[in-house]
Amino acid sequence: MSQNFGRESPRAHSQTSHRKPARYLVVIGAGGFTLARLFLETRELVAEFDAGTEEAAQMTAGLAPSKGADAPEWDRALEGHSAAERLAADVYTLAL
Structure with missing residues (x-):
């Protein structure tokens, strides 16, 4: 039997900056598939997924x-x- 009682106390929350929001959604064909690619305002890729999803x-x-x-x-x-x-390709400009 364990000698530990209860649970560990939660750690203090660290205040870090959040990621910047995606600014552009590009729907583009790629080798027979259609991809949705999310980019920051600087055109840095942050996510890529199937363009047929409900989220897209x-x-x-x-x-x-x-x-x-x-x-x-x-x-x-x-x-x-x-x-x-x-x-x-279709380029969507997302609201910030």
Whole structure:
């Protein structure tokens, strides 16, 4: 039998800064699949998931996408995608 009674006291909460919110959602084709990629305002990738999920639909509800992610600011962020994939991509600007 254990000689410990009760539970350990919770540790003090550390005050750390939160992650920055995602600013862009790019829906792009990739080898026969459609991906949703979340980017910060700096075009840094923070998440990637299947664009067919309910979450992707909820994020884009009521938003009108801009067509194509072929502008120079997307070059580094989407360097693994072909020019045709980037041209066909939908870019959603999310509310902060």
